[in-house]
Amino acid sequence: MPGTRRLTALVTALAAISALATACTGQSGGAAADDPGAEVVLNFWHGWSAPSEVKAIEENIARFRAAHPNITVKVTGNMTDDKIHQALRAGGDKAPDVVSSFSTDSVGKFCNSGAFVDLNPFLEKSGIDTAKVFPPSLLNYTRFKGNQCTLPLLNDAYGLVYNKDAFRAAGITAPPKTWSEFVQVAQKLTKAKGDSYEQLGLMPTFHGYETTPMRLAAQWGPAYFGPDGRSNLAKDPAFTSMLLAQKDLVDKLGGYEKLERFRASFGDEWGAEHPFHKGQVAMQIDGEWRPAMAKEAGVTFEIGTAPLPVPDDQAADYGKGYVSGTIMGIASGSRKQNAAWELVKYMTTDTEAVVAFANAIHNVPSTVEALASPKLQVDDAFRTFLDIARHPKSSTTPPHADGGTYQLTFTDLGYQHEKGAVPDLPAALARTDAQIDTDIAKAE
CATH class of the missing domain: 3.40.190.10 (Periplasmic binding protein-like II)
Known part of the structure; x- marks a missing residue:
């Protein structure tokens, strides 16, 4: 998802996530006890809305269903982060079990508040080594303080x-x-x-x-x-x-x-x-x-x-750049976490699924194998961005407990500086540091 839309989503999401800290009471990954082989209906919420994007999601879900006929996936698209957070707080049968979000900057709060479960137990149970499956820059924005509460789903x-x-x-x-x-x-x-x-x-x-x-x-x-x-x-x-x-x-x-x-x-x-x-x-x-x-x-x-x-x-x-992406996680309030994990695992780690989705919506794949897949549709213009995504020194903004509030604070300084309203830049940077530290202390 393009970055400006991410920033807009971030602004509306930050306040909503903070309220989740006392509202999330779901199971941890190690405690999930549902049978993934039983007949089950999963609620999957995502933010895509363009017809081509919705079609791509439907095609991916159809492929998943072919491999997991016992799991029915009820898909709800065009969901803002604000609506997602409200549903997570409310809980109940209509709340999402699986969520895809554009707000990578909110990962710190997703993990810190317990809105999403830690996926490490599920990864270990499935024998998935994230360091081998995903580029390191993507892993950096999907976990917080050892809590891998989300996984990458395509990237920019x-x-x-x-x-x-x-x-x-x-x-x-x-x-x-x-x-x-x-x-x-x-x-x-x-x-x-x-x-x-x-x-x-x-x-x-x-x-x-x-x-x-x-x-x-x-x-x-x-x-x-x-x-x-x-x-x-x-x-x-x-x-x-x-x-x-x-x-x-x-x-x-x-x-x-x-x-x-x-x-x-x-x-x-x-x-x-x-x-x-x-x-x-x-x-x-x-x-x-x-x-x-x-x-x-x-x-x-x-x-x-x-x-x-x-x-x-x-x-x-030269060749490096800023990377970001979409994330996917399991709601802590879900009572179908093992079945939900099957969907998350498929959409984020299955090479065919990741490549097909990337081709359909013109985003960069989010796994090492998908980036190298011969089935990936690549022209010269797109190849540049694949190379940036693979560059070892490409980076992103780190997740933190205040979500992306620190980035908004930094951006405000940039707005003031570019128009000549910051006579003492070192002092302004120090004040910005103090504000960021204060905001993070409140979030923690």
Whole structure:
């Protein structure tokens, strides 16, 4: 699921999850006693809503049913995290047994509150070594303090999508690999038009759809928390370097106010009027879905994809990026956890199921075998994102007990800094650390 939609889901989910801490009274994985071979009906809730996505889910469930004819799966789609959390709190026969969520940032709260059961006993019973099945970057966002309360179900990788025709017109022969090259290319691709733009090399502000502080920070290899578990923004120079680099790019492309006026003319991120589709921007920080969406929108230019650039002093790490994804877990209130595990195991670890689902909704597969499957439909544009997902230094934001609140706090700092409202960045980072630590202490 695209990141901006994840962030929206996160904001609505955080308050709801906190109420689960005292409402979850289900069985642990080791205590699940239901017979997975008995006739049973599972309630499976997910957030997908597009016809192609719903069809893909139905096809996967049909394959599962062929192998497990005793398990009927009642599927409910287009469920927001808020509705899911309300149902989990209420419990009862209509509550979901199995949940798929787009809010990877909420894993810390899912695990910490007991909303989802720890899957480690189920994994051990099934002989599944998660370190061999899933890329490490995906495991990082599906567990918290040893509690593997979710598993990955497809994932997203973020890179650079660019207009090859605009590159050729500007005499640029290859996508930039380092940040200094990135700045030069963005400037070269920018064409002024009065007090606005005919074409902007890149919209660098943090309101620019997927251009979030977290996406950019990943290229610097940051450590959000120190060994003591406390927020690490002020101590890790990666955050200062990223914020200064982004602010410098904002200034060189015309300044915050001019850029924001131009951004006001942009169309919807998920529609045909996206600024990349219309040629308003020549480069876009985005996920694996963008090339296909651009083609569906009828763009006439050639599309290229590449990893995001890295800081000049980390050139050897070029190819890495930010990764995220969808997660799947078992509700702690379910009395059908062994049967639920069969569904979760199938959808998250069966290579055929993962590949078929990835092909159907144009997401990156979430297992090592699926990433290498010859049945995976891959073109040059999509291959870039597969490589990013496989890169050993690709990373994500770590789960925490406050869900993704710390990311929202960090993003607020980014909003203030890019418009020049932060005169003392070290002090602002220290204050942000203090706020994050306070929020986490309350959550714990």
